[in-house]
Amino acid sequence: MTNAMDDIAENAEAFFIIGSNTTSQHPVFGTKLRRAIQQRGTPLIVADPRRIDISDIATIHLQHKGGTDTALINGLSYLILQNGHEDKEFIAKRTEDFEEYRAVIQDYPPEKVSEITGVPVEMLKEAAEIMGTHKPMAVMWAMGITQHIKGVRNVMALAGLQMLLGNMGVQGGGTNPLRGQNNVQGACDLGGLPNNFPGYQKVFNPDVQKKFADAWGRGTAPKVGKTVTELVPEVLEGNTHAIYVLGEDPIMSDPDTKHIRANFEACDFVVLQELFESETAPYADVLLPGSSFAEKTGTFTNTERRVQMVRQAIAPIGDSRPDWHIISDLAKRIIALTPELLSLNAPYSGWDYDSTSAIMDEIAALTPQYSGISHERLENGERLQWPVKGYDHPGTPILHVGEFAHGKGKFKPIEHVPPTESPDDEYPYIMSTGRVLYHWHGGQMTRRVEGIMKVYGESLVEVNPDDAANIGLNGGENRIRLTSRHGTIESKALITERVPPGMVYANFHFPEASANELTHASLDPVAKIPEYKVTAVKVEKV
């Protein structure tokens, strides 16, 4: 997020939520927005194919067809330009490539956009009018925008919209992707990506390579590694021989489950470090019992780049150990087998950490954004949002104030591309996937909470009442079978107007009916994100 959550809730003059079921997935932030809408009267525009909780209080709900986000955003930009509501000064001073952008946008008049997206022209006009006259507007999105074959392009289109309106680098504005998992931000920040060392330092940059080789006593080849969606399928191709999984459940969360299973099955050596015998456990050779958040001390980084303390509340359960213990212990044992591989006198070559605080000090030394972060500062109650450029730097609640991190903001003209899968006679429904308020991700945690299971104890696939009638559901057991080109599941149906006709909505919280049995592995060419939001399926009564 370029802006902080409280800043958005308090200072935005309008909200644009696209592809985020905010009140379910980021409930406490959703609540802040809801409060602003109800108490400050801040107008809200929601773009989502489904009726979601927050769209019920939206000023306008643009119910566009799944996979038509770019066209929708371009159409709004078209109208903003037509109304003369663009921020000419901002565009001139702080951006480049505007003319190329404008040229593409000219291809998206409201009539055409309405045709593509299914949103009435009047609503497009109304939304563009609000955007043009309520500045700053904050844009929020989540997986609804990114889990498409063109997810990255959607994000660029939104960045274009915000630059057009001059809503960047100001209080209450910005582009604000809402990060899903509690520490997905931290995992990205600290090198959990195949192309980046910690702090988004590129692996292919020789200076970076040298920096880490000098610090650690050994570096990697200057070449981008494989993403999870490439890595696993390469087992069967003979390229991947071992997989080490820390606290994830790829069998539940990765697309095209059948294929994933086959790859794990064939892998030479699988290490799983987990709390439970998850859906991935049957494929593991070793299962190392890690610890939950309550059993260890360290930090998480939230969606607004704020680093916060996690503190140990109870002793590790059984013989389980904090994960950082396990990793360091293992590292030391591997190094002991071939100590010659690294230069042991490099300043950060060693693994003898007495606490996570010491690890944070190493992070600070090697990660520009974290260079001012320490447990000590956090324990003193400081609010630190990266970049924190030194131990005396207060952090950066809003990014891009006065100047973009990389100089001028580049307008990227993005054309609409239809989704890979579209409904046909055999698979007439579009399935979208996501989470529900009560569950979390693969459900390993929430399915082990009694109260939550009482509330939401089985998989429910949302079906529109009209479709339910066509399928022949009569309010009895309402069991349905969903079949895609990739697999099949059975589930109970929840008949609700929240989904439009022609669409079903499934979650991946329950292994017996995981939506990912049906999804496909078409990947966004840049971010390698699977297209979870658009799968063609057929739906039958069981």
Add this chain to the structure above:
Amino acid sequence: MAVSTHDRSALIPLLQEVQVEMGYVPKEAISEISKELRVSTSDIFGVLTFYSQFRLNPTGKHMVKICSGTACHVRGAPLIIDAVEDELGLEDGNETTEDGEFTVEKVACFGACSLAPVVIVDETTKGNITPDQARRMVRKIIKAEAKKKKAEAANE
């Protein structure tokens, strides 16, 4: 500037309209108004149960409104209430008879205090009424209803 299109102040007038139309405020109307005005059903329920004008259940076919204003009270309204409730067999604070024929409502004040005590039966207002007269007003309607039923039965 905030954009507000949902005027909460329309809530009570809307509920009043429904009540005039239906004689009470049914659940379905509440959900509809809730969506229309974006006021939660719980809030609407709170409003409905606050104001004595609103009813959540249908009333009887005939309304007997008995004024309980001060002037009426000192001039014998409690006796009128007792008499009417006794005549209709109403007990335990029930307002509507089991057969759904009558609803008896105690009204704070009609503002016709100089004619206390006052009773309104359907469209007829009666001042300076005695318990015995009140009983007779009610009996007359019961008789008329019985006669009507008999006539209907005969026609069939």
Add this chain to the structure above:
Amino acid sequence: MSNYVAIRKWADEEVSSQRADKARIAIGLGTCGIAAGGNAILEAAERTLANNEEIKADVVSVGCIGICYKEPLLDIEIPGQPRLSYGPVTPGETKKILENVFIHNIYEHKKALAVIDDDAFSEIPSWNEIPFFAPQERTVLRNCGFIDPEKIEDYIANDGYAGLSRALLDMTPEAVVKETLDAGLRGRGGAGFPAGRKWTIAADNIHTLRESQPDLPSYGYVICNADEGDPGAFMNRSVLEGDPHSVIEGMIIAGYAIGADYGYIYCRAEYPLAIDRLKLALEQAREKNLLGENILGTDFSFDIKLKEGAGAFVCGEETSLIASIEGDRGMPMPRPPYPAQSGLWGIPTIINNVETLNNIPVILSKGAAIWAEKGTEKSKGTKTFALTGKVENTGLIEVELGMSLRQVIYDIGGGIPDGKEFKAAQTGGPSGGCLPKEQLDLTIDYEALAEAGSIMGSGGLVIMDESTCMVDVARYFLTFTQFESCGKCVPCRLGTKRMLEILTRITEGKGKIEDLDALEELAPSIRDSSLCGLGQSAPNPVLTTLKYFRSEYEAHILDGRCPAGQCKALITYTIDKVDCVGCVVCLRACPVDAITGAKKEIHIIDTDICTRCDTCRQVCKFDAVLIDGNLL
């Protein structure tokens, strides 16, 4: 030449042309007129006209003139002749009177009540000579019963909207506020806060708001509190029904004075006639450019919306009323901020009651000095009262402030009926108190009433005689306040509940003498720590009855006796052996067959079966049914 001159000219012409050639038969169809059978009179008049072609007249309904005990009233006005009032009339008498007057030129009739503003007939008194009207001063009720409330021309022809015209065309808003301050008009809704002071605060706040936030849709509101919730009061209803324009004019002037843009009339839904007449009046005023955009051609624009209350006494409380208009439960909010600082939707708002606003046009058209000639030093002007209960002449009255209670009850009210003794006068409704015989010479003004433990209130004045039980009256009011308590604050919600429980125990003969201590301990705490006026004043009926009628409480507790013969648990009905003639009327009427006997035999009441429903006593023509051995 201002617009107003043209409008006035139009109204005068309309009225004189309507009255010049056609007679008018007016029937009082205020709520009380209807309750007294006014509709039957209207029908009788119309039938008479239909059957007698020679009678040429319009039959119209008018508001209440106030003399309720003579309802239903029939007024006849023939061009060139004074107006005559008859009442109470029956349908038969109506036919007779109309035929007499119109066909035979006979004006006298045993029901001839008064001649209005004339002494043309020696046999019929002029209206200001009859005892009910003679001591009254009519400012608020200046038009009630005289004009047709459904015709704006009637109002205008009687100086209506002259005050508005003067304010708008000749005065600055500041001068209008000053005029109101100078008049010393105090709020007629209850506590008597000076209206001008309220206006001054609101005007200042509106001014500041306009400077600081120049693009708001509105800056100030005027709310007319017409939610007359006081049981036993109907002054506001009568004014709204009989003279709706006076209130509207008052609101527009107030709006101009403080710089408001909109007004709301918050009217009881139980007053359907008032609502209809207000709606009509608003339409007419708009049509005549007296309301809406650029009123009377000036820069000032102001419009009024009508909101119906939904039945909650607490909405008389300013912050509750605002919550109610906003669509919420009428639960009061702590003050400050006062509505004049931050009211409806957070905008400065003044809330004035019907009678306060009704006085404004008079102050503006005649000037503060003339208006303030009436009344006392600190309580200026006149005040209307709903004189009801155990008094001979019930009705709506208006007197100069400073008149004594005795004058009101005996001179205007004609004393207590049936030769009974006066016991108490209740003023101020559930927020007020009961004043005993010793206070009969109390002058009616804000300070004197407060000192005696009651309040002026909005004008309910209920007279009680020896057959009224004061404990029961206190219980009655607490039942009311408990039921009407919004439930928010602890002292009011639970304090009134506990007081009510104690009072109920006493009336049921289960009281203990310590209960009186508990009442005396609870009352001041509820008064001092409740959130709003409802709770703060709820103990008044208990405090005053305890103060002035303590012996009656003690009789219930110590002697197990209700001196007034009202508390069912403490009384027995018997039949006097001497007076009973054995007519079997009571025996037949008894709904529980508690009476035995036969024709010409003395009847006997079985007190175990008797439910004390009072039916036998009411039907007995020989006063033979006694309560506790007494004839009540």
Add this chain to the structure above:
Amino acid sequence: MKKITLTIDHKKIEVPEGSTVLDAARAAEVYIPTLCDDPLLEPFGACRLCIVEIDGYRGLPTACSTPAADGMQVRTSSAMIETNRKTSMNLLLSDHPLDCQHCVANMRCDLQYVAAYVGVRGDNPYQGEKRSYELDDSNAFYNRDLDMCILCGKCVRACDEIQGRQAISFGYRGFSTKITAPFDLPIWESNCESCGRCVDMCPTGALFDKSQLKHGLPTGETKTTCPYCGVGCGLIVETKNGEIIGVRGDRENSVNEGHTCVKGRYGWEYVQHPDRVKKPLIRKYLLEGKKKSEIDKSSSDWEWAETSWDTALDITASNLAQIRDSHGADSIGFLTSAKCLNEENYLMNKLARQVIGTNNIDHCARL
């Protein structure tokens, strides 16, 4: 922001303009009893316990609703104040079950505390009817016992002002006033999202977490950060005997100001779930030195064996090293975790890049 100075019980205090007298008293650390006020909610003025005397003010204004003004002289205690507080408290308790021993809120009950402060004890001079309702245990996480409710309205206001949900409301009026879900139905049939904020704010035992029934009072508390979504709410984990017995929001964390969602507040049982893996597990074939390619996965070779950390880590280390040496570093992939600590993610990255020598590291950011 403009500052104003006032005196509370002879204590001078400077507060920002817009503060209430109660805010000022809190800043001055002068205790004023209250049951319906919360700094996070709008002033309400229902309990009437925070009455004070202020020079130049009529009667007994409530500190919660009276704006602090420059030069104000406030007294928080006097005979008049004490008498009225006692009456209000006695009235409150006259409609409240007094079997504290049976109440979940015992010893963490604001009503109990304030009653003791005001000096009200057993003998209540005002006896009478008490409201009585059926216990509403329809919600999966918390119960509503309206007999205990003192109608302070904090739950209603929390649900409205903080959660923006309006699932509950004041219903009826007078003595019959109660907190209701729509149509008086059980709370589960409302649109309640079980965020638990009402429970958090309830000053009595009217709202309580089901978990409190089992465990009583915590003996330890730890401030930490929520393990669910990216918002990163501050939590306080309540513990007893080395176990978690409850979670509530951390008011001092500006991300959530004490607020949580249903998962954050009630989704902690998994930590202690019997399913937790408590010892390192390893496939038997590894202990027996067999080759994976040669075993039958349906045989006992593929069964789990509990083992020591040393064994598990040695076998893991040697297998990884051996695969690295025979197939190259890039034949190994690492999936790090968006649920783990920053420090742990850094170590995973270091393990992959430094120890193994591959950039094949990723996590479920995209999923």
